[in-house]
Amino acid sequence: MELSNKPYLTTRSINPENQETPIKFLKTETIPTTYFFRRNHFQYPTILNDNFFLPITGQVKMPIVFQYSQIVQMETTAIKCFLECAGNKRSKFNPPVFGEQWEEGAISQGEWKGISLSCLLEITGIAADAREVVFVGYDYGKQEDIEHHIPFARSLPLEKAIHPDTIIAYEYNGRPLTYKHGFPFRLIVPGWYGMASVKWLKKIILIDDTFKGPFQTDDYVYYPKLSDPYPVTMVNVNSLIQKPLDYEIIDEGVTLIEGIAWSGESEVTNVDISFNGQQWVDAILIGETLDKTNRWTKWKFHWNAPKGEHTIYCRASDSKGRKQPLEPMWNKKGYGYNAITKIRVKVK
Amino acid sequence: MELSNKPYLTTRSINPENQETPIKFLKTETIPTTYFFRRNHFQYPTILNDNFFLPITGQVKMPIVFQYSQIVQMETTAIKCFLECAGNKRSKFNPPVFGEQWEEGAISQGEWKGISLSCLLEITGIAADAREVVFVGYDYGKQEDIEHHIPFARSLPLEKAIHPDTIIAYEYNGRPLTYKHGFPFRLIVPGWYGMASVKWLKKIILIDDTFKGPFQTDDYVYYPKLSDPYPVTMVNVNSLIQKPLDYEIIDEGVTLIEGIAWSGESEVTNVDISFNGQQWVDAILIGETLDKTNRWTKWKFHWNAPKGEHTIYCRASDSKGRKQPLEPMWNKKGYGYNAITKIRVKVK
Missing domain, CATH: 2.60.40.650 (Immunoglobulin-like)
Incomplete structure (x- = not known):
């Protein structure tokens, strides 16, 4: 008998679940969903009927609640790109940095299929005052120095939000997204670190201001030694x-x-x-x-x-x-x- | 729906397969066989009918080929103990050491059931000249500076070999050994580093000399900076x-x-x-x-x-x-x- 040996995800933590892709042992262009790195801020959310409705509100001409069945029937866009966690390789910093000690595997690549956000915004229209688009996920929990539970939420500048490659994905590698990777809807922002690609999308809100959520103003901010803080956005070479x-x-x-x-x-x-x-x-x-x-x-x-x-x-x-x-x-x-x-x- | 998160083995290499137990995330007394660390020198051997026969030869009074069906019907001994790879925590040495960069998970614990080797040696008898017992595994391959393929083989001093806790195991945690962990027969040497617990036992030979195999005289030898080399045996605290x-x-x-x-x-x-x-x-x-x-x-x-x-x-x-x-x-x-x-x- 022959035995085949396979690599496994590398476990960093269990609750919330953070596991790396065994990237050194995978040579494929697209990473199977079971090997896709998992990076969570909170427990996995419970998926209910509501999750299949996606409201777009705020600075739009007409707020609309899109349904899953509508979205999957619209024009599709397929994007093959990598997603990398902003903390990838954190364990290599010297002096060391506290937090999840990612080695080199908080990166994966595959093909996402969905609809360009710009297509949905064409339907709702964009108000003249709109400056940013906020994406709220169904995942939530306790965050440092904040009393009540908060959801994971991030914004994009309007310009990046309407880029044709910024999509609301519902498939990965030809199959519906898996629960752990954002089913039913996940924002995909190619070229930005993974925190921008909000999973389990609950709602999209256009605002006329700058979003101040803690995952935008506290976490995912570079605090260098010698210069002012600035936000984490585009992936480094x-x-x-x-x-x-x-x-x-x-x-x-x-x-x-x-x-x-x-x-x-x-x-x-x-x-x-x-x-x-x-x-x-x-x-x-x-x-x-x-x-x-x-x-x-x-x-x-x-x-x-x-x-x-x-x-x-x-x-x-x-x-x-x-x-x-x-x-x-x-x-x-x-x-x-x-x-x-x-x-x-x-x-x- | 609720999702359960589980840790995975941490992959060090695929061929031969070397994977760590996610020990930081496992709090059980006995580690399930799927989570038991895997440490191999060679490809997995092919299991054939011959594997179910275990010859004991050399400095014995009567050489005997034991059959699987005989051994499992003899008096059983169950030993709960850990096994730890001698290279566990190697990645922590400073200056660094080349070779498999084990972190802390090349250790597992469980219950092995089998027969004390001493029971089998009572049947074969031990010749007066016998000094060591050599255990040869079915796994083999190329080893540095040696032309032909060699099997994995190790010896024990007679005294340790006849200790009642030194067993020929055929069960782990109440189930037959799995292929990856030595099925059908694995030597278990409690208290010694894992290299002593030879998997896929092919034959046992009593010798009147000191065994000179490369896994005994080249690998699994401490070469300290300031003193003479000496063999790796008992597990350190x-x-x-x-x-x-x-x-x-x-x-x-x-x-x-x-x-x-x-x-x-x-x-x-x-x-x-x-x-x-x-x-x-x-x-x-x-x-x-x-x-x-x-x-x-x-x-x-x-x-x-x-x-x-x-x-x-x-x-x-x-x-x-x-x-x-x-x-x-x-x-x-x-x-x-x-x-x-x-x-x-x-x-x-």
Whole structure:
């Protein structure tokens, strides 16, 4: 008999559930839903009949409660993109940052199908005063320094909200969203960190102001050491090495180094490899001719590994001219880590 | 609808399969077989009809091939004990050590049922010259600097081999062993690191010499910085904190700190907690009246947590008078890490 070995999600916490994708062991373009990373602020919400109604109110010309059956019959948009948690790689900050100690697996990629939010807003109309769109989820609970329970809620500037790729998704990889990933409706905001892609959408409200919810003004804010706080939005250019593994012992001779690289609202143009952090050599990008905006790019590099202990550095660049920096931008809450990727191997 | 959240094994590698138990999230006395850590040197062996025959040869009075059906009808011994991989906590060594980067979950505990090896050796008889007993597994593959394929094989000194708790197990937690954990026969050596508990037993050979296999003379040897190499055998006194988690943010006020402690060929007599590494206070041991030899002990401590950042230290002591040391004994291959357990928390 043959046994097949499979990786598992890496557990960070159970209640609320936070688990990483075993990304180093998955080489597929789209991640099956069972392997999609899980990041929750609260307990899972209970799904009731109400969840199949989606009201759009506030600064609109005509408030409308859309029904699930209506939405799935409208024009569809399918977007293949990654979602990455803003805290991905938090465990790598030095000095360390408190909070969920994500390693490199709070990222996944797949195809979402839904309707562009702009299509729904064409129906409701947008009032002249509208500045932001607030998305409220069904998940709720206790948040620091706030007496009563609050829902998870986030806003987008109107401009990003009406981007044709900003969708109300109801399918993932060709199947209805699973409960754990936002069924029945999940906002998908390609190119922004995952906190923007609100799960279990309860209502959408257009406002003429700036949204002040705690997940917008307290959490998901960069507090750097030397400059003013500013909000977490677009995903930084980043990469990971899937093979070899950190501290792996490998054989002398030609070996394949491989991994992925990604960047928000952009595409990866280059991945450089170095063995001393000084001289850099191009890795080969796989599938270069495709549109890679908001998708990760697979890369590989053939290395003639000499005996000894080595550090392998990997640095991605994107079409906006950004590069992974040598040092991460340390910030109090530990968001957006994207320093040059680095592993150590011993060659025998 | 309610969703239940469960932890998963933490994947270290796929081929061969090495996965950790999500031990921080499991509070049960016996770990279900699906959560038992998996540590393999080679691919899983193929199970054939031959596997149900167990020859005992070499320095015996009468070599015998035992059959599965015979063995399961003989007198049974049930042993509840932990098994810990010698490389558990390897990722904590500083300077770092190459090889599988186990965190704290290469340990599990459960009840094995089988027959004492001494019962089988009573039937074969032991020749006067016998010094060691060699256990050969069905798993095999390439090993560094060795041309041909070799099986996984280990020996025990005769004295340990005939200890009544050293058993040929065929059940785990009341069910036949699973394929991944050694079906049909696995040697269980309570109190020694897991490499001694050879899976998929193929044959047992008594020898009048010292066994020189590479898993005995190359791997599973301590190579300290300042002293001579010596073999990895008995499990060191050790502990882990299951709650709170490292770098967790917790609320001010009374909080429960909890975990487990263990020691090989011994039992845990004390667990001390400290918040500065200087003053120590006793934790409460749970189930103290039971025989805890080769079993882990659960412990807890109620802490009135003041606001701020804190380090929590945990130190276990055993009935042989051993204590977890402040510094681990660094060794080249990274075995037996058991420095005082330490986590950091932020109290709000």
